[in-house]
Ligand SMILES: Nc1ncnc2c1ncn2[C@@H]1O[C@H](COP(=O)(O)OP(=O)(O)O)[C@@H](O)[C@H]1O
């Protein structure tokens with residue numbers, strides 16, 4: 364075993380470890396383990412009842428074991444006697460097919476066999492709201508175009524600087540924080556990393572942001588569209604593929620169009636080709652579809668895509684190429700499962716590379732104003748049901764993720780849709796009572 368957690372507990376004075384995992388719906392679950400038991404837990408894993416989480420298991424399933432990855436260790440900056448560990452799920456001596464982290468590792472292994480190593484960065488937008496969740500927390504943050512508003516940003520200095528200081532301490536190399544395009548909305552950026560590390564950081568960032576906000580009497584939400592009329596929470600992903608040593612960016616080609624290589628365009632073609640089914644993972648909630656396909660917001664733009672197109676440095680398309688050597692995928696939202704999001708990007712990208720998928724011509728128009736003039740571009744699904752049906756029928760996703768995983772995911776999402784449909788909404792009454 365490369366890292367002995369018992370030794371780390373002694374040397375870093377850690378009293379407790381959070382052995383955590385993310386289930387299919389992105390919920391972060393954990394056991395709080397005292398340092399005296401960490402040796403055993405590192406060897407055998409922490410036991411959980413799978414049925415109690417979103418993993419499509421029954422109460423009769425045997426124990427599931429979360430085996431921590433010592434390389435993921437994060438000492439909580441605001442409580443250094445506790446350390447967080449991301450774990451992979453095991454049952455009956457085998458990895459659990461439904462475990463999102465296991466699934467991402469499988470995609471990374473497939474890529475590694477081809478000599479590829481994906482590196483990604485994520486931009487996790489969030490709102491600071493009142494503890495009861497009804498409104499943004501700053502009543503004075505009312506400008507119609509609030510993006511980069513210095514005064515509103517600095518009213519939240521205590522929370523934002525505490526999160527940024529934590530990222531700095533953890534060596535994530537944070538480099539900027541801003542007020543985003545909706546009232547009450549913020550974004551904090553840190554450096555890209557290997558996709559698995561970024562997924563672990565993404566899961567931890569959400570936990571950290573919620574926790575620190577609560578410590579300041581506020582609440583943080585990553586909900587895709589918490590307030591109609593305001594820009595929603597995106598989670599843009601920046602993507603590049605490197606050689607196995609992680610030294611050479613294989614997406615970079617100074618002679619390629621906009622500085623991207625043929626490999627990058629095929630990868631991008633894979634995302635374009637599979638976008639409709641990827642929405643089941645990138646936009647996984649009922650609410651997600653109020654962000655994409657949304658009517659114009661108070662600020663003048665939704666900043667989210669509705670059509671499956673790509674562009675240069677132009678934020679009105681699903682994919683933007685901001686500079687040589689990488690692209691930005693603007694489709695994901697704040698509800699994206701950190702592991703399934705990355706796994707979806709890689710699965711679709713590898714499909715694009717294998718089949719040399721042509722992304723078609725770049726569009727340089729303002730998609731919000733002129734989208735209706737574009738002929739033949741595919742539209743994104745209009746709701747969760749459509750996206751899950753696309754995913755269910757996707758041979759690419761089934762080949763990459765396996766039928767067991769896909770069947771479970773589709774089953775749980777269909778149940779969620781049925782549950783949503785069992786609610787009678789005010790809209791229906793308003794529009795149908797007098798029918
Ligand atoms: N080659 C690259 N591969 C993957 N991610 C990258 C690469 N270069 C930069 N990034 C990451 O892209 C993200 C850019 O986020 P940000 O600065 O908010 O850009 P913007 O708001 O313009 O989209 C950061 O996480 C950054 O580290």
Ligand SMILES: [Mg+2]
Pocket residue numbers: 486550552
């Ligand atoms: Mg940004």
